[in-house]
Amino acid sequence: MLNNYNSETPQIQRLIDEFNRLPGIGVKSAQRLTYHLIRMPIDQAEDLASAILSVKQHVKYCSKCFNLTDKDPCGICLNTRRNEKVICVVEQALDVLAFEKTGFDGLYHVLHGSISPMDGIGPENLKIRDLIDRIKANNIDELILATNPTTIGDATSMYISRLILDDPSITIKITSLARGLSVGGDLEYADQDTLRRALDGRRDF
Amino acid sequence: MRSRSYDTDALVLRYRSLNEADRIITFYTLDMGRITAIAKGIRRPTSKFGGTLEPLNSVRVSIARTSSIDIIQECVVSDAFIHIKEDLTKIAESIYIAELVDAFSEDWEPNKKLYSLLEDTLKVIDNYFFSPLIIRLFEMRLLSYTGFLPEFRECLYCREPLNPGKYLFDIEFGGVACLDCVNNTKNNGILISEDAMKLLRWLQQSADIRKIKSMNLSTETLLEVKFFMNKYLRQLSERRLKSVKFTSQVDLFNP
Numbered sequence: 001m002l003n004n005y006n007s008e009t010p011q012i013q014r015l016i017d018e019f020n021r022l023p024g025i026g027v028k029s030a031q032r033l034t035y036h037l038i039r040m041p042i043d044q045a046e047d048l049a050s051a052i053l054s055v056k057q058h059v060k061y062c063s064k065c066f067n068l069t070d071k072d073p074c075g076i077c078l079n080t081r082r083n084e085k086v087i088c089v090v091e092q093a094l095d096v097l098a099f100e101k102t103g104f105d106g107l108y109h110v111l112h113g114s115i116s117p118m119d120g121i122g123p124e125n126l127k128i129r130d131l132i133d134r135i136k137a138n139n140i141d142e143l144i145l146a147t148n149p150t151t152i153g154d155a156t157s158m159y160i161s162r163l164i165l166d167d168p169s170i171t172i173k174i175t176s177l178a179r180g181l182s183v184g185g186d187l188e189y190a191d192q193d194t195l196r197r198a199l200d201g202r203r204d205f
Numbered sequence: 206m207r208s209r210s211y212d213t214d215a216l217v218l219r220y221r222s223l224n225e226a227d228r229i230i231t232f233y234t235l236d237m238g239r240i241t242a243i244a245k246g247i248r249r250p251t252s253k254f255g256g257t258l259e260p261l262n263s264v265r266v267s268i269a270r271t272s273s274i275d276i277i278q279e280c281v282v283s284d285a286f287i288h289i290k291e292d293l294t295k296i297a298e299s300i301y302i303a304e305l306v307d308a309f310s311e312d313w314e315p316n317k318k319l320y321s322l323l324e325d326t327l328k329v330i331d332n333y334f335f336s337p338l339i340i341r342l343f344e345m346r347l348l349s350y351t352g353f354l355p356e357f358r359e360c361l362y363c364r365e366p367l368n369p370g371k372y373l374f375d376i377e378f379g380g381v382a383c384l385d386c387v388n389n390t391k392n393n394g395i396l397i398s399e400d401a402m403k404l405l406r407w408l409q410q411s412a413d414i415r416k417i418k419s420m421n422l423s424t425e426t427l428l429e430v431k432f433f434m435n436k437y438l439r440q441l442s443e444r445r446l447k448s449v450k451f452t453s454q455v456d457l458f459n460p
Contacts, residue, residue: 024224117300117448118219118307151259151290158293162458182250189253193285 012038064134066110066127068093082107085141089131089160091148099146106144109134114147114156123159132163135170142173149179210269210278213237216323217262218303222248230258230277232266233306233323238314242268242275257282261289261299263324286331295335297455299327301448302343308442309351318350329414337427338408338417344434345408353441356380357406372397374433376440395436401429 007013012034019030037045061067062074069075076082076096086106090096091114099108111126123129135143145160147153161174180198181190190198215232218239223229226248231241247254257264258277263284269276289295306323310316326343348354359366361380372381375394381402382394397405404426435449 115451117297117451118304119221120445120447120450122451122454149256151261151296154290155293155296158296159455162293166458185251185255186253189255191255191257191282191285193259193282193287193290194256196287 065108066112066130067096067108077107081105085139086144087131087135087140087142088144088146089157090146091153091156095146106142111147111156114150114152115159116152126156128160128163131160132167132170135164135172140172142175145174145176149177208270210267211237212265212267213240214283215240215264215266216303216306216320216327217258217260217264218307219260220244220258226252228258229274231307232264233303233310233320234315235317235320236315238316239307239310239312240268240275241312242266242277244277244280254280256285259285259290261286261296261303261327263327284328284331286327288331289327292335294455294459295330297448297452298335298337298340299330301446301452302326302340304446304448305344305347305438305442308438308444308446309347316350319347322346322350334418336417337431338420338422339414341404341427341430341434342408342412342414342417344438345405345412348438348441349409353379354409355405355437357402357409360386362386369399371399372402374437376437379437379441395433397433398426398429400426401433404430405433 007016015034015037016027016030019025019033020027025033037048058070059068060070060072062069062072062077064073064077067074067076083106087109088099088104088106089109089111090099091111093110093112096108096110109127109131111128111131113121113126115121115123115126134140143160143164145157147157157176164170164172164174178201180194180201181187187195213232213234213236215234218231218233220228220230223243226246228244228247229241230244231239233239244252244254244258246252247258254277257280262282263286265281265283266277267279269278286299289299302323306319310319322343326339329339345354355374356379357367357372360383361375361378362382363386365383367381367383370384373384373387373394374381374397377394381397400423404422408430435446439446
């Protein structure tokens with residue numbers, strides 16, 4: 001770290017250093033956050049500190065769907081009003097939040113990443129084996145592969161579907177999300193792959 | 206004075222996410238070799254970049270110079286290689302050859318032959334067919350274009366022609382040693398069989414991509430040459446080629 005950025009007060013410097021370790025936060029942002037916190041009322045600062053501790057102490061992975069939860073199994077897996085015959089496979093726990101806003105009423109399976117060969121992240125680093133075991137142990141009708149619409153997201157979905165298709169003991173319907181133009185997007189900026197898929201997936205008006 | 210922006214043909218080798226919605230993209234370009242630049246806001250669904258900067262895409266990009274990392278202004282896809290992206294084996298192998306180019310290139314050092322090799326190989330895999338031999342041929346040509354072509358004809362040490370039989374490849378010096386020299390030099394290289402050596406020589410000297418489809422080789426020979434290439438490339442690049450493992454995992458689906 002650059003010396004001229006160091007604060008005279010060790011307490012302040014310690015907090016700046018801690019913020020600086022977070023993703024996307026450089027020295028300048030870390031300083032701004034620290035000085036903002038110093039001006040903050042003590043009770044707000046205590047709330048923030050206890051929220052951070054509470055997350056670290058109580059949040060864990062659900063043993064069924066691997067979503068983040070404070071109780072195991074998680075609220076979604078325990079909810080009997082949900083359709084437990086349908087599992088939506090997503091890359092990140094944040095994707096679950098996005099789907100929950102749509103009113104989707106099935107269950108989830110969080111992979112915690114996507115296959116990324118150049119970074120050395122293979123199927124064994126994700127919750128893929130757990131997914132196959134879960135499908136075998138439960139009576140599931142449909143698996144929705146909802147990985148990101150990227151090359152490696154697609155590769156992850158293809159890998160999972162190949163595993164399932166190669167296993168004669170599993171019979172399940174595998175689907176993937178529709179691909180095409182995003183709402184609020186601009187047609188002129190659409191790339192040929194997206195536009196082609198949007199054309200392929202066109203429907204009666 | 207250098208201009209404030211530049212346009213170039215490029216192949217997307219890889220990316221990594223940065224901040225909330227950005228990505229740092231590594232390109233292999235025709236005119237400038239390997240370069241990296243940042244795509245602002247690309248992870249938002251409404252980004253003007255859309256899927257244009259996906260790995261393996263062939264693109265035309267405009268990039269603005271800045272005092273730190275350059276910023277991508279515009280990107281148009283020339284070829285998205287869509288048939289590669291619909292096939293798991295083709296994706297895995299194409300990502301592997303992209304990683305090889307990344308490992309064997311330097312920033313701002315153009316190598317037009319290497320660029321064309323990568324582009325042409327992706328085109329063949331996309332439009333015509335895939336065979337592991339296409340990848341082996343890619344590896345051999347990459348070695349040739351980056352100055353690491355191995356010696357398979359004469360002994361590395363005494364320069365005498367090699368007798369048929371088993372060959373010992375000295376991985377450090379990039380060539381085969383004859384049995385006399387092996388005994389004298391405590392060479393601990395890779396043993397290569399007669400069939401594998403035939404294939405390696407063919408790849409090096411007379412390979413014609415159009416003949417690959419009709420070639421009939423044993424699985425053992427193919428695996429031996431794959432193993433040899435991987436070991437030699439790893440030694441030269443001084444790093445573990447991470448995507449090799451995934452190609453083997455995908456191979457399990459194709460008995």
